[in-house]
Amino acid sequence: xxxxxxxxxxxxxxxxxxxxxxxxxxxxxxxxxxxxxxxxxxxxxxxxxxxxxxxxxxxxxxxxxxxxxxxxxxxxxxxxxxxxxxxxxxxxxxxxxxxxxxxxxxxxxxxxxxxxxxxxxxxxxxxxxxxxxxxxxxxxxxxxxxxxxxxxxxxxxxxxxxxxxxxxxxxxxxxxxxxxxxxxxxxxxxxxxxxxxxxxxxxxxxxxxxxxxxxxxxxxxxxxxxxxxxxxxxxxxxxxxxxxxxxxxxx
Amino acid sequence: xxxxxxxxxxxxxxxxxxxxxxxxxxxxxxxxxxxxxxxxxxxxxxxxxxxxxxxxxxxxxxxxxxxxxxxxxxxxxxxxxxxxxxxxxxxxxxxxxxxxxxxxxxxxxxxxxxxxxxxxxxxxxxxxxxxxxxxxxxxxxxxxxxxxxxxxxxxxxxxxxxxxxxxxxxxxxxxxxxxxxxxxxxxxxxxxxxxxxxxxxxxxxxxxxxxxxxxxxxxxxxx
Numbered sequence: 001x002x003x004x005x006x007x008x009x010x011x012x013x014x015x016x017x018x019x020x021x022x023x024x025x026x027x028x029x030x031x032x033x034x035x036x037x038x039x040x041x042x043x044x045x046x047x048x049x050x051x052x053x054x055x056x057x058x059x060x061x062x063x064x065x066x067x068x069x070x071x072x073x074x075x076x077x078x079x080x081x082x083x084x085x086x087x088x089x090x091x092x093x094x095x096x097x098x099x100x101x102x103x104x105x106x107x108x109x110x111x112x113x114x115x116x117x118x119x120x121x122x123x124x125x126x127x128x129x130x131x132x133x134x135x136x137x138x139x140x141x142x143x144x145x146x147x148x149x150x151x152x153x154x155x156x157x158x159x160x161x162x163x164x165x166x167x168x169x170x171x172x173x174x175x176x177x178x179x180x181x182x183x184x185x186x187x188x189x190x191x192x193x194x195x196x197x198x199x200x201x202x203x204x205x206x207x208x209x210x211x212x213x214x215x216x217x218x219x220x221x222x223x224x225x226x227x228x229x230x231x232x233x234x235x236x237x238x239x240x241x242x243x244x245x246x247x248x249x250x251x
Numbered sequence: 252x253x254x255x256x257x258x259x260x261x262x263x264x265x266x267x268x269x270x271x272x273x274x275x276x277x278x279x280x281x282x283x284x285x286x287x288x289x290x291x292x293x294x295x296x297x298x299x300x301x302x303x304x305x306x307x308x309x310x311x312x313x314x315x316x317x318x319x320x321x322x323x324x325x326x327x328x329x330x331x332x333x334x335x336x337x338x339x340x341x342x343x344x345x346x347x348x349x350x351x352x353x354x355x356x357x358x359x360x361x362x363x364x365x366x367x368x369x370x371x372x373x374x375x376x377x378x379x380x381x382x383x384x385x386x387x388x389x390x391x392x393x394x395x396x397x398x399x400x401x402x403x404x405x406x407x408x409x410x411x412x413x414x415x416x417x418x419x420x421x422x423x424x425x426x427x428x429x430x431x432x433x434x435x436x437x438x439x440x441x442x443x444x445x446x447x448x449x450x451x452x453x454x455x456x457x458x459x460x461x462x463x464x465x466x467x468x469x470x471x472x473x474x
Contacts, residue, residue, distance in 0.1 A: 048377070048378055050374050050377065050378065076380070076382065079377060079378065079380050080380045082378070083378060083379055083380075084374075084375075084378035084379075086371060086374070086375065086378075088371055090369070090371035090372060090374060090375035091375070092372060092375065092376075092390050093369075093372070093394060093471060093472060094390065094393045094394050094471045094472075095390075095471070096471075103379070103381070103389070103390075104379040104380055104381055107381055107385045107389065108379070108380045108381050108382070108385070136470075136471040136472070136473075137471075138471065138472050138473065138474050139473075139474055149375075152375075152379060153379070155379075156379055156380055162378075
Protein backbone atom coordinates (compact mmCIF):
# COMPACT_ATOMS: atom_id res chain seq x y z
CA UNK A 1 0.00 0.00 0.00
CA UNK A 2 1.35 3.43 -0.97
CA UNK A 3 -0.37 6.63 0.16
CA UNK A 4 0.88 10.03 -0.87
CA UNK A 5 -0.70 13.21 0.48
CA UNK A 6 -0.20 16.78 -0.70
CA UNK A 7 3.23 16.10 -2.14
CA UNK A 8 4.98 19.11 -3.67
CA UNK A 9 8.41 19.52 -5.16
CA UNK A 10 10.09 22.45 -6.82
CA UNK A 11 13.54 22.85 -8.34
CA UNK A 12 14.49 26.45 -7.56
CA UNK A 13 11.39 28.33 -8.64
CA UNK A 14 10.03 25.74 -11.01
CA UNK A 15 7.12 23.81 -9.53
CA UNK A 16 7.60 20.17 -10.61
CA UNK A 17 5.02 18.45 -8.44
CA UNK A 18 1.85 20.20 -7.39
CA UNK A 19 -0.15 18.84 -4.49
CA UNK A 20 0.01 15.20 -5.57
CA UNK A 21 -2.31 12.69 -3.88
CA UNK A 22 -1.92 9.03 -4.66
CA UNK A 23 -3.35 5.75 -3.34
CA UNK A 24 -1.94 2.45 -4.52
CA UNK A 25 -3.26 -0.80 -3.13
CA UNK A 26 -1.09 -3.81 -2.35
CA UNK A 27 -0.70 -5.99 -5.43
CA UNK A 28 -1.79 -3.24 -7.77
CA UNK A 29 0.12 -2.37 -10.94
CA UNK A 30 0.03 1.35 -11.64
CA UNK A 31 1.32 2.96 -14.82
CA UNK A 32 2.17 6.65 -14.82
CA UNK A 33 2.10 8.22 -18.28
CA UNK A 34 2.48 11.76 -19.52
CA UNK A 35 4.65 14.08 -21.61
CA UNK A 36 8.31 14.53 -20.68
CA UNK A 37 8.75 17.17 -18.03
CA UNK A 38 5.37 16.36 -16.53
CA UNK A 39 6.96 15.30 -13.23
CA UNK A 40 6.26 11.57 -13.44
CA UNK A 41 9.86 10.47 -12.87
CA UNK A 42 10.26 13.06 -10.13
CA UNK A 43 7.16 11.70 -8.42
CA UNK A 44 8.58 8.19 -8.54
CA UNK A 45 11.97 9.36 -7.24
CA UNK A 46 10.24 11.20 -4.39
CA UNK A 47 8.72 7.91 -3.23
CA UNK A 48 12.18 6.64 -2.20
CA UNK A 49 13.53 10.09 -1.45
CA UNK A 50 16.13 10.13 -4.22
CA UNK A 51 14.53 13.53 -4.74
CA UNK A 52 13.74 15.42 -1.57
CA UNK A 53 10.13 16.61 -1.67
CA UNK A 54 9.36 20.07 -0.32
CA UNK A 55 6.18 19.09 1.51
CA UNK A 56 3.63 16.34 1.94
CA UNK A 57 3.54 12.90 3.49
CA UNK A 58 4.49 9.51 2.07
CA UNK A 59 3.29 6.25 3.57
CA UNK A 60 4.48 2.89 2.26
CA UNK A 61 3.51 -0.31 4.04
CA UNK A 62 3.11 1.23 7.51
CA UNK A 63 6.21 3.39 7.28
CA UNK A 64 4.95 6.95 7.30
CA UNK A 65 7.15 9.97 6.71
CA UNK A 66 6.56 13.68 6.83
CA UNK A 67 8.77 15.04 4.07
CA UNK A 68 9.36 18.31 5.90
CA UNK A 69 10.91 16.78 8.98
CA UNK A 70 12.59 13.39 8.79
CA UNK A 71 15.89 11.95 9.89
CA UNK A 72 18.37 9.87 7.89
CA UNK A 73 17.06 6.79 9.73
CA UNK A 74 13.46 7.51 8.63
CA UNK A 75 14.60 7.83 5.03
CA UNK A 76 16.45 4.52 5.37
CA UNK A 77 13.30 2.87 6.77
CA UNK A 78 11.16 4.17 3.92
CA UNK A 79 13.67 3.07 1.27
CA UNK A 80 13.63 -0.43 2.73
CA UNK A 81 10.01 -0.70 1.56
CA UNK A 82 10.73 -0.27 -2.13
CA UNK A 83 13.26 -1.11 -4.80
CA UNK A 84 13.84 0.75 -8.03
CA UNK A 85 14.58 -0.16 -11.62
CA UNK A 86 16.30 2.73 -13.37
CA UNK A 87 16.17 3.94 -16.94
CA UNK A 88 19.94 3.49 -17.26
CA UNK A 89 19.99 0.25 -15.20
CA UNK A 90 22.62 1.62 -12.78
CA UNK A 91 24.07 -1.81 -12.12
CA UNK A 92 27.11 -1.73 -9.83
CA UNK A 93 29.86 -1.65 -12.44
CA UNK A 94 32.46 -3.33 -10.24
CA UNK A 95 30.26 -6.34 -9.42
CA UNK A 96 29.22 -9.36 -11.44
CA UNK A 97 25.57 -9.93 -12.32
CA UNK A 98 25.17 -12.30 -9.37
CA UNK A 99 26.96 -9.97 -6.94
CA UNK A 100 24.71 -7.13 -8.09
CA UNK A 101 21.65 -9.15 -7.17
CA UNK A 102 22.89 -10.28 -3.75
CA UNK A 103 24.79 -7.14 -2.67
CA UNK A 104 21.93 -5.71 -0.60
CA UNK A 105 21.15 -9.13 0.86
CA UNK A 106 24.70 -9.45 2.18
CA UNK A 107 25.11 -5.88 3.29
CA UNK A 108 21.71 -4.67 4.51
CA UNK A 109 19.94 -7.92 5.33
CA UNK A 110 23.12 -9.54 6.73
CA UNK A 111 22.21 -12.80 5.03
CA UNK A 112 24.62 -15.74 4.94
CA UNK A 113 26.59 -15.91 1.72
CA UNK A 114 25.41 -19.38 0.63
CA UNK A 115 21.80 -18.45 1.23
CA UNK A 116 22.13 -15.18 -0.68
CA UNK A 117 23.85 -16.90 -3.61
CA UNK A 118 21.02 -19.43 -3.77
CA UNK A 119 18.44 -16.62 -3.93
CA UNK A 120 20.55 -14.72 -6.46
CA UNK A 121 20.90 -17.72 -8.75
CA UNK A 122 17.17 -18.43 -8.58
CA UNK A 123 16.35 -14.84 -9.47
CA UNK A 124 18.80 -14.76 -12.35
CA UNK A 125 17.19 -17.92 -13.64
CA UNK A 126 13.80 -16.28 -13.38
CA UNK A 127 14.93 -13.42 -15.66
CA UNK A 128 16.67 -15.90 -17.96
CA UNK A 129 20.26 -14.98 -17.14
CA UNK A 130 21.60 -17.87 -15.08
CA UNK A 131 24.43 -18.32 -17.59
CA UNK A 132 25.54 -14.70 -17.20
CA UNK A 133 25.89 -14.84 -13.40
CA UNK A 134 29.66 -14.34 -13.43
CA UNK A 135 29.70 -11.62 -16.11
CA UNK A 136 30.28 -7.97 -15.35
CA UNK A 137 27.71 -5.37 -16.48
CA UNK A 138 30.04 -4.01 -19.19
CA UNK A 139 29.82 -7.36 -20.99
CA UNK A 140 25.99 -7.52 -20.95
CA UNK A 141 23.56 -6.01 -23.45
CA UNK A 142 21.20 -3.27 -22.30
CA UNK A 143 18.30 -5.68 -22.11
CA UNK A 144 20.34 -8.15 -20.06
CA UNK A 145 21.50 -5.39 -17.73
CA UNK A 146 17.94 -4.26 -17.17
CA UNK A 147 16.85 -7.81 -16.41
CA UNK A 148 19.67 -8.14 -13.87
CA UNK A 149 18.50 -4.88 -12.33
CA UNK A 150 14.97 -6.28 -12.03
CA UNK A 151 16.40 -9.36 -10.30
CA UNK A 152 18.33 -7.04 -7.99
CA UNK A 153 15.12 -5.20 -7.14
CA UNK A 154 13.28 -8.47 -6.45
CA UNK A 155 16.05 -9.80 -4.21
CA UNK A 156 15.27 -7.51 -1.28
CA UNK A 157 11.61 -8.60 -1.38
CA UNK A 158 10.35 -5.02 -1.44
CA UNK A 159 6.79 -4.04 -0.68
CA UNK A 160 6.70 -2.31 -4.09
CA UNK A 161 8.96 -1.98 -7.12
CA UNK A 162 9.35 1.40 -8.77
CA UNK A 163 10.15 1.32 -12.49
CA UNK A 164 11.53 4.56 -13.92
CA UNK A 165 11.11 4.28 -17.71
CA UNK A 166 12.67 0.82 -17.72
CA UNK A 167 12.80 0.47 -21.52
CA UNK A 168 13.51 4.04 -22.65
CA UNK A 169 17.26 3.55 -22.99
CA UNK A 170 17.02 0.22 -24.80
CA UNK A 171 17.44 -0.56 -28.46
CA UNK A 172 13.99 -1.36 -29.90
CA UNK A 173 14.75 -5.05 -30.38
CA UNK A 174 15.67 -5.41 -26.69
CA UNK A 175 12.53 -3.76 -25.29
CA UNK A 176 10.40 -6.84 -25.39
CA UNK A 177 12.65 -9.13 -23.33
CA UNK A 178 12.41 -6.60 -20.49
CA UNK A 179 8.67 -6.04 -20.84
CA UNK A 180 8.18 -9.80 -20.80
CA UNK A 181 9.86 -10.04 -17.38
CA UNK A 182 7.67 -7.23 -16.03
CA UNK A 183 4.55 -8.91 -17.48
CA UNK A 184 5.40 -12.06 -15.54
CA UNK A 185 5.78 -10.05 -12.33
CA UNK A 186 2.44 -8.33 -12.90
CA UNK A 187 0.76 -11.73 -12.94
CA UNK A 188 2.20 -12.51 -9.52
CA UNK A 189 0.55 -9.69 -7.58
CA UNK A 190 3.76 -7.70 -7.17
CA UNK A 191 2.95 -4.08 -6.32
CA UNK A 192 4.50 -2.02 -9.07
CA UNK A 193 4.58 1.62 -10.08
CA UNK A 194 5.75 2.00 -13.66
CA UNK A 195 6.63 5.26 -15.36
CA UNK A 196 6.51 4.42 -19.05
CA UNK A 197 6.12 5.64 -22.60
CA UNK A 198 4.96 2.23 -23.84
CA UNK A 199 1.20 2.83 -24.12
CA UNK A 200 0.36 -0.62 -25.38
CA UNK A 201 2.32 -2.17 -22.53
CA UNK A 202 0.71 0.12 -19.94
CA UNK A 203 -2.71 -0.86 -21.20
CA UNK A 204 -1.83 -4.50 -20.98
CA UNK A 205 -0.23 -4.78 -17.52
CA UNK A 206 -1.66 -1.89 -15.51
CA UNK A 207 -4.68 -2.13 -13.24
CA UNK A 208 -4.65 1.61 -12.90
CA UNK A 209 -3.31 4.37 -15.15
CA UNK A 210 -2.35 7.87 -14.05
CA UNK A 211 -1.92 10.66 -16.57
CA UNK A 212 0.30 13.53 -15.46
CA UNK A 213 1.06 16.88 -17.03
CA UNK A 214 2.78 19.99 -15.68
CA UNK A 215 3.22 18.53 -12.20
CA UNK A 216 -0.44 17.66 -11.77
CA UNK A 217 -2.33 14.39 -11.91
CA UNK A 218 -4.76 15.25 -14.70
CA UNK A 219 -6.68 12.04 -14.85
CA UNK A 220 -6.62 8.50 -13.48
CA UNK A 221 -8.60 5.30 -13.80
CA UNK A 222 -8.57 1.93 -15.51
CA UNK A 223 -6.53 1.62 -18.73
CA UNK A 224 -9.79 1.58 -20.70
CA UNK A 225 -10.93 4.83 -19.10
CA UNK A 226 -7.67 6.72 -19.48
CA UNK A 227 -6.04 5.29 -22.59
CA UNK A 228 -9.00 4.16 -24.70
CA UNK A 229 -11.86 6.45 -23.76
CA UNK A 230 -10.41 9.55 -22.17
CA UNK A 231 -12.74 12.53 -22.17
CA UNK A 232 -10.00 14.90 -21.07
CA UNK A 233 -8.66 17.06 -23.94
CA UNK A 234 -5.14 17.20 -22.43
CA UNK A 235 -4.96 13.38 -22.24
CA UNK A 236 -6.41 13.02 -25.73
CA UNK A 237 -3.83 15.40 -27.18
CA UNK A 238 -0.97 13.47 -25.51
CA UNK A 239 -2.22 10.08 -26.68
CA UNK A 240 -2.68 11.40 -30.21
CA UNK A 241 0.92 12.61 -30.25
CA UNK A 242 2.16 9.26 -28.94
CA UNK A 243 0.08 7.51 -31.62
CA UNK A 244 1.58 9.67 -34.37
CA UNK A 245 5.07 8.86 -33.16
CA UNK A 246 4.50 5.13 -33.12
CA UNK A 247 2.99 5.36 -36.65
CA UNK A 248 6.16 7.05 -37.80
CA UNK A 249 8.25 4.42 -36.07
CA UNK A 250 6.19 1.64 -37.64
CA UNK A 251 6.85 3.04 -41.09
CA UNK B 252 87.87 11.41 -20.78
CA UNK B 253 87.82 11.56 -17.02
CA UNK B 254 85.17 8.89 -16.44
CA UNK B 255 85.63 5.79 -14.29
CA UNK B 256 83.14 2.99 -14.98
CA UNK B 257 84.85 0.60 -12.57
CA UNK B 258 84.37 3.14 -9.75
CA UNK B 259 80.69 3.50 -10.63
CA UNK B 260 80.10 -0.21 -10.27
CA UNK B 261 81.93 -0.29 -6.93
CA UNK B 262 79.94 2.51 -5.30
CA UNK B 263 76.63 1.26 -6.73
CA UNK B 264 76.35 -1.45 -4.13
CA UNK B 265 77.43 0.90 -1.39
CA UNK B 266 74.74 3.43 -2.29
CA UNK B 267 72.12 0.74 -2.96
CA UNK B 268 72.30 -0.21 0.72
CA UNK B 269 70.30 2.93 1.41
CA UNK B 270 67.42 2.01 -0.89
CA UNK B 271 65.45 0.62 2.11
CA UNK B 272 65.57 3.99 3.94
CA UNK B 273 64.32 5.81 0.85
CA UNK B 274 61.58 3.23 0.35
CA UNK B 275 60.49 3.41 4.00
CA UNK B 276 60.25 7.19 3.75
CA UNK B 277 58.29 6.99 0.50
CA UNK B 278 55.98 4.09 1.30
CA UNK B 279 55.09 4.99 4.89
CA UNK B 280 54.47 8.61 3.87
CA UNK B 281 52.35 7.47 0.94
CA UNK B 282 50.18 5.16 3.04
CA UNK B 283 49.56 7.94 5.57
CA UNK B 284 48.95 10.43 2.77
CA UNK B 285 46.37 8.13 1.18
CA UNK B 286 44.47 7.83 4.46
CA UNK B 287 44.58 11.57 5.21
CA UNK B 288 43.87 12.46 1.57
CA UNK B 289 40.82 10.20 1.45
CA UNK B 290 39.38 11.68 4.64
CA UNK B 291 39.98 15.22 3.38
CA UNK B 292 38.43 14.38 0.00
CA UNK B 293 35.32 12.89 1.61
CA UNK B 294 34.97 15.91 3.90
CA UNK B 295 35.50 18.28 0.97
CA UNK B 296 32.79 16.41 -0.93
CA UNK B 297 30.32 16.40 1.95
CA UNK B 298 27.89 19.22 2.31
CA UNK B 299 28.46 19.70 6.00
CA UNK B 300 28.57 23.43 6.50
CA UNK B 301 31.91 24.86 7.59
CA UNK B 302 33.94 21.66 7.53
CA UNK B 303 34.27 21.67 3.75
CA UNK B 304 35.97 25.05 4.06
CA UNK B 305 38.42 23.68 6.61
CA UNK B 306 39.28 20.89 4.15
CA UNK B 307 39.74 23.42 1.36
CA UNK B 308 42.05 25.49 3.58
CA UNK B 309 44.09 22.39 4.44
CA UNK B 310 44.58 21.57 0.77
CA UNK B 311 45.47 25.14 -0.10
CA UNK B 312 47.96 25.50 2.77
CA UNK B 313 49.95 22.30 2.29
CA UNK B 314 49.92 22.52 -1.48
CA UNK B 315 51.05 26.11 -1.37
CA UNK B 316 54.33 25.77 0.54
CA UNK B 317 57.57 24.25 -0.69
CA UNK B 318 58.21 20.80 0.74
CA UNK B 319 61.62 21.86 2.03
CA UNK B 320 60.13 24.77 3.99
CA UNK B 321 57.49 22.45 5.50
CA UNK B 322 60.14 19.96 6.58
CA UNK B 323 62.13 22.74 8.27
CA UNK B 324 59.05 24.11 10.02
CA UNK B 325 58.25 20.67 11.40
CA UNK B 326 61.75 19.52 12.36
CA UNK B 327 63.52 22.72 13.33
CA UNK B 328 60.55 25.01 14.04
CA UNK B 329 57.98 23.06 16.02
CA UNK B 330 60.29 22.03 18.91
CA UNK B 331 60.69 25.77 19.63
CA UNK B 332 56.97 25.98 20.38
CA UNK B 333 56.60 22.56 21.94
CA UNK B 334 59.84 21.60 23.72
CA UNK B 335 58.63 18.02 24.13
CA UNK B 336 59.08 17.62 20.36
CA UNK B 337 62.84 18.05 20.63
CA UNK B 338 63.09 14.30 20.93
CA UNK B 339 61.27 13.80 17.62
CA UNK B 340 63.61 11.93 15.32
CA UNK B 341 64.35 13.16 11.85
CA UNK B 342 62.75 10.22 10.05
CA UNK B 343 59.49 10.79 11.88
CA UNK B 344 59.57 14.51 11.03
CA UNK B 345 60.26 13.74 7.38
CA UNK B 346 57.42 11.23 7.21
CA UNK B 347 55.00 13.72 8.79
CA UNK B 348 56.11 16.44 6.40
CA UNK B 349 55.86 14.27 3.28
CA UNK B 350 52.50 12.76 4.21
CA UNK B 351 50.90 16.15 4.93
CA UNK B 352 52.26 17.50 1.67
CA UNK B 353 51.23 14.57 -0.51
CA UNK B 354 47.84 14.21 1.18
CA UNK B 355 46.87 17.68 -0.02
CA UNK B 356 47.58 16.65 -3.61
CA UNK B 357 45.88 13.28 -3.16
CA UNK B 358 42.77 14.89 -1.64
CA UNK B 359 42.14 16.72 -4.90
CA UNK B 360 42.92 13.64 -6.99
CA UNK B 361 40.57 11.49 -4.90
CA UNK B 362 37.83 14.12 -5.04
CA UNK B 363 38.01 14.08 -8.83
CA UNK B 364 38.02 10.27 -8.72
CA UNK B 365 34.94 10.15 -6.50
CA UNK B 366 33.11 12.67 -8.66
CA UNK B 367 33.90 10.68 -11.79
CA UNK B 368 31.78 7.77 -10.54
CA UNK B 369 28.30 7.89 -12.04
CA UNK B 370 25.72 9.39 -9.64
CA UNK B 371 23.43 6.46 -10.52
CA UNK B 372 25.69 4.09 -8.54
CA UNK B 373 24.87 5.89 -5.29
CA UNK B 374 21.18 6.10 -6.21
CA UNK B 375 21.02 2.39 -7.01
CA UNK B 376 22.63 1.56 -3.67
CA UNK B 377 20.24 3.78 -1.72
CA UNK B 378 17.26 2.42 -3.63
CA UNK B 379 18.15 -1.17 -2.72
CA UNK B 380 18.32 -0.16 0.95
CA UNK B 381 22.07 0.14 1.48
CA UNK B 382 23.62 2.76 3.74
CA UNK B 383 25.83 5.53 2.37
CA UNK B 384 28.94 4.20 4.14
CA UNK B 385 28.36 0.75 2.62
CA UNK B 386 27.83 2.20 -0.84
CA UNK B 387 30.99 4.27 -0.58
CA UNK B 388 33.18 1.45 0.63
CA UNK B 389 31.86 -1.35 -1.61
CA UNK B 390 30.73 0.37 -4.80
CA UNK B 391 32.05 3.89 -5.20
CA UNK B 392 35.59 3.71 -3.80
CA UNK B 393 36.64 0.67 -5.88
CA UNK B 394 35.46 2.46 -9.03
CA UNK B 395 37.01 5.77 -7.97
CA UNK B 396 40.30 4.01 -7.23
CA UNK B 397 40.69 2.99 -10.85
CA UNK B 398 40.01 6.52 -12.05
CA UNK B 399 42.40 8.00 -9.51
CA UNK B 400 45.21 5.47 -10.00
CA UNK B 401 47.23 7.16 -12.77
CA UNK B 402 47.33 10.52 -10.99
CA UNK B 403 47.99 8.86 -7.63
CA UNK B 404 50.88 6.99 -9.23
CA UNK B 405 52.37 10.24 -10.49
CA UNK B 406 52.18 11.64 -6.97
CA UNK B 407 53.97 8.59 -5.62
CA UNK B 408 56.70 8.90 -8.24
CA UNK B 409 57.22 12.54 -7.25
CA UNK B 410 57.32 11.47 -3.62
CA UNK B 411 60.01 8.84 -4.23
CA UNK B 412 62.22 11.55 -5.65
CA UNK B 413 61.25 14.18 -3.07
CA UNK B 414 62.46 11.93 -0.26
CA UNK B 415 65.95 13.10 -1.26
CA UNK B 416 65.09 16.33 0.61
CA UNK B 417 65.27 14.30 3.81
CA UNK B 418 69.06 14.67 3.73
CA UNK B 419 68.54 18.27 4.91
CA UNK B 420 67.20 16.90 8.20
CA UNK B 421 70.33 14.79 8.60
CA UNK B 422 68.80 11.52 7.41
CA UNK B 423 71.20 9.32 5.48
CA UNK B 424 69.24 8.01 2.53
CA UNK B 425 70.20 7.47 -1.12
CA UNK B 426 71.09 11.05 -1.91
CA UNK B 427 72.87 11.81 1.38
CA UNK B 428 75.03 8.72 1.00
CA UNK B 429 75.85 9.72 -2.57
CA UNK B 430 76.79 13.20 -1.44
CA UNK B 431 79.20 11.84 1.15
CA UNK B 432 80.82 9.37 -1.24
CA UNK B 433 81.16 12.03 -3.91
CA UNK B 434 82.94 14.44 -1.57
CA UNK B 435 85.20 11.73 -0.22
CA UNK B 436 86.34 10.53 -3.66
CA UNK B 437 86.03 13.80 -5.56
CA UNK B 438 84.16 11.94 -8.32
CA UNK B 439 80.95 13.95 -8.55
CA UNK B 440 79.67 12.99 -11.97
CA UNK B 441 79.83 9.22 -11.53
CA UNK B 442 78.44 9.31 -8.00
CA UNK B 443 75.45 11.51 -8.69
CA UNK B 444 74.79 9.61 -11.91
CA UNK B 445 74.59 6.39 -9.89
CA UNK B 446 72.22 8.06 -7.41
CA UNK B 447 70.03 9.33 -10.26
CA UNK B 448 69.99 5.94 -11.98
CA UNK B 449 68.93 4.21 -8.78
CA UNK B 450 65.95 6.60 -8.40
CA UNK B 451 65.10 5.93 -12.03
CA UNK B 452 65.23 2.19 -11.42
CA UNK B 453 62.87 2.52 -8.44
CA UNK B 454 60.43 4.56 -10.53
CA UNK B 455 60.54 1.99 -13.35
CA UNK B 456 59.89 -0.77 -10.85
CA UNK B 457 56.91 1.07 -9.40
CA UNK B 458 55.48 1.90 -12.85
CA UNK B 459 55.57 -1.80 -13.62
CA UNK B 460 53.66 -2.62 -10.42
CA UNK B 461 51.11 0.09 -11.22
CA UNK B 462 50.50 -1.37 -14.66
CA UNK B 463 49.43 -4.66 -13.13
CA UNK B 464 47.38 -2.90 -10.46
CA UNK B 465 45.53 -1.07 -13.22
CA UNK B 466 44.85 -4.27 -15.15
CA UNK B 467 43.55 -5.91 -11.98
CA UNK B 468 41.29 -2.98 -11.02
CA UNK B 469 39.88 -2.54 -14.51
CA UNK B 470 38.98 -6.21 -14.90
CA UNK B 471 35.24 -5.61 -14.29
CA UNK B 472 35.07 -2.82 -16.86
CA UNK B 473 36.52 -4.68 -19.80
CA UNK B 474 34.13 -5.90 -22.46
